[in-house]
Amino acid sequence: MENKKTRLYSISFSPWSEKARWALDHHRISYEEVEHYPFAGELRLRILLRKPTGRVTVPILDDRGALLTDSFDIARHADAVGAGPKLFPAGREAEVEAWNRRSETTLAALRAMMMLKFVDDPTFGRAALPRGTPEAIVPLLMPIGRGAMQLFVAKYRMRDGAEAHRAVAEEGLETLDKALAEGQKYLLGDTFSYADIAMALVLQVVSPVDKRFMPTGPGGRAGWSNPDLAERYARLVKWRDELYENHRRWV
Ligand SMILES: N[C@@H](CCC(=O)N[C@@H](CS)C(=O)NCC(=O)O)C(=O)O
Structure with missing residues (x-):
């Protein structure tokens, strides 16, 4: 039943x-x-x-x-x-969990940086409006879009420690960069795991993945990109792109 x-x-x-x-x-x-x-x-x-x-x-x-x-x-x-190869290999759950925690803090910091940029920069004021909003009414709806973004910023308390977001984001990316320094494909070394998924998604707010895999959010590529971090961590963006090509083909 x-x-x-x-x-x-x-x-x-x-x-x-x-x-x-x-x-x-x-x-x-x-x-x-x-x-x-x-x-x-x-x-x-x-x-x-x-x-x-x-x-x-x-x-x-x-x-x-x-x-x-x-x-x-x-x-x-x-x-x-599920049926596929394990994303939490036996005996390595704690490592995967630690990477997930790192992913959460780094991603939250990058999202806060992005949202504060949207709220403070009028050129992104329309990012909260639904796609396809008729041009003629955009100016009328802008204050509502901005208000929605301010509520979102408040919901996740993004103004708390606003100056710290960048340092937190850089620390997370730096840790990832060190872990992949030898050019390895996976964070656990020999096998693809949820650690890779969790950290790959951090890069969505540094340089969004090709839209074949997922759509870029409101604000578009410009809004979701962080050009200086993308340049500094170009190797990580490439790592993420390869992961998608090799492990996310059936979307
Ligand atoms: N720890 C949670 C965090 C999820 C989270 O932050 N979700 C946001 C993503 S933007 C959300 O739901 N936003 C929409 C809303 O707040 O209504 C998880 O990993 O699932």
Whole structure:
């Protein structure tokens, strides 16, 4: 009688959603994707999670009633129920988890830098408006778009320690750069793992991956790129591109 589908609530262009999607696709797990719209979609998530207050985020996996509310938990679940080679190789779970923590802090810092740039620079004021908003009404809607971005900045407390974001981002990228210094393909050395997925997605906010693999978010490539970091860590961007070519071909 259980014929509910597995559903992934996600944002098509969000690195966190892509981490979960990649793990699910790696294991050939079939699921239906439900696009989440920040703010507009929040009530639906609160009802799904029965969580009236506190922060709710995507990705969320609803595997026929079992709810997983973090990309890392979704990846672990995919590894447990899926068919592909393990993304959390036996005995190396702690290493993968440490890389995921690094991914979270680095990504949060890079996202905060990007959002603060959007909020403070009027040329990105339209980034929060839906694609296809008619040009004629863009000027009228700009203040609403800007207001939405300010709420987003507040939700994730991005102004807290605003000066520290860059240092945190650089530290994360530097650690990744050192770990790959010998030119190895994978963070665990010999095998592709969730550590690679988690750290590859950090680079989405340094230099977005080719749009064959995932769409670039509002603000476009210019908004999502960080030219000086992309230049300094060009080797990492290349590493990420190769990972996509070799391990994300069936999207
Ligand atoms: N630790 C969480 C973080 C997820 C997260 O920050 N999600 C953001 C991605 S932009 C989100 O849901 N934003 C939409 C919103 O806040 O409505 C995970 O890995 O799943």
